Amino acid sequence: xxxxxxxxxxxxxxxxxxxxxxxxxxxxxxxxxxxxxxxxxxxxxxxxxxxxxxxxxxxxxxxxxxxxxxxxxxxxxxxxxxxxxxxxxxxxxxxxxxxxxxxxxxxxxxxxxxxxxxxxxxxxxxxxxxxxxxxxxxxxxxxxxxxxxxxxxxxxxxxxxxxxxxxxxxxxxxxxxxxxxxxxxxxxxxxxxxxxxxxxxxxxxxxxxxxxxxxxxxxxxx
Amino acid sequence: xxxxxxxxxxxxxxxxxxxxxxxxxxxxxxxxxxxxxxxxxxxxxxxxxxxxxxxxxxxxxxxxxxxxxxxxxxxxxxxxxxxxxxxxxxxxxxxxxxxxxxxxxxxxxxxxxxxxxxxxxxxxxxxxxxxxxxxxxxxxxxxxxxxxxxxxxxxxxxxxxxxxxxxx
Numbered sequence: 001x002x003x004x005x006x007x008x009x010x011x012x013x014x015x016x017x018x019x020x021x022x023x024x025x026x027x028x029x030x031x032x033x034x035x036x037x038x039x040x041x042x043x044x045x046x047x048x049x050x051x052x053x054x055x056x057x058x059x060x061x062x063x064x065x066x067x068x069x070x071x072x073x074x075x076x077x078x079x080x081x082x083x084x085x086x087x088x089x090x091x092x093x094x095x096x097x098x099x100x101x102x103x104x105x106x107x108x109x110x111x112x113x114x115x116x117x118x119x120x121x122x123x124x125x126x127x128x129x130x131x132x133x134x135x136x137x138x139x140x141x142x143x144x145x146x147x148x149x150x151x152x153x154x155x156x157x158x159x160x161x162x163x164x165x166x167x168x169x170x171x172x173x174x175x176x177x178x179x180x181x182x183x184x185x186x187x188x189x190x191x192x193x194x195x196x197x198x199x200x201x202x203x204x205x206x207x208x209x210x211x212x213x214x215x216x217x218x219x220x221x222x
Numbered sequence: 223x224x225x226x227x228x229x230x231x232x233x234x235x236x237x238x239x240x241x242x243x244x245x246x247x248x249x250x251x252x253x254x255x256x257x258x259x260x261x262x263x264x265x266x267x268x269x270x271x272x273x274x275x276x277x278x279x280x281x282x283x284x285x286x287x288x289x290x291x292x293x294x295x296x297x298x299x300x301x302x303x304x305x306x307x308x309x310x311x312x313x314x315x316x317x318x319x320x321x322x323x324x325x326x327x328x329x330x331x332x333x334x335x336x337x338x339x340x341x342x343x344x345x346x347x348x349x350x351x352x353x354x355x356x357x358x359x360x361x362x363x364x365x366x367x368x369x370x371x372x373x374x375x376x377x378x379x380x381x382x383x384x385x386x387x388x389x390x
Contacts, residue, residue: 070236082251
């Protein structure tokens, strides 16, 4: 498998490795919020992995983690500044979760396991796959929770995409189930989607699922 | 020794590169961020006062306005995850005390009930009298945030009492 598809599917940070669950569950109550965090996370993981790969030869072994965190924090702060300047409404809603991207183990994990050992091109593809894999998981969860919890889809996308998205909202003539908007609903919906994803993936790929998730397996093809 | 010097040089250069990136980003976004913050504050002031007559005033801990039309002031009190900045509007007659959180970092889902963009908790109390504010109970699970809200109200009452007279 290529670095991209490996990171995107086989080692999807959210659905396979269950990493970054705090922002995943907290911010995925609508597609607009999910898209904002998805873009922010992808920007941070791609930017930090590329920079780490570019300077990997000079990073002292004893200062490895502080340097990774410095670089990730820089990209996280950049993202926060850009959001606050150009998407203020969205910033007010998801700012806290953008700021804690710096502690997202998905990003630090890719820096440690891959970017610090690979050339820039491979690190870029791996980061792109990781970021987009996380983004797709966020968007699916956001869409399901918004439809079930609010009875809408693509509501308030204009806070991120501008006036062009003002009429994109779909309203469903169903009674909303508000629990889907709250943390317990996030766990329930995420659990159901995870089970569905595992079922579909293992059936299609012919894998034998032993019913356990090996979330610590971050072995990389090198 | 040579390795150590090389490592130190690398760390200094990395710190400089990261600091430079942030300095550059700050320079190009500062004007827009300031504009957004000011606009958000103006919207909050208009929501609090019910008109835009205060929006041109610079609001800080010194009250803006007067005792007849009402006073608008900012109070910063310690919250659970850092300082909380409240904007408070108080009028003596007819009696009004309204409050909004301008900036905070309280825990989402627990302490963010003070954020009127996410919760109706404070807007629902726009018609509370001073007595009702003083008797305000805490919110379960958000003891520190509730205490911060009560502290901000109390500090505002003291300031307004000093300026306009009357009992707290």
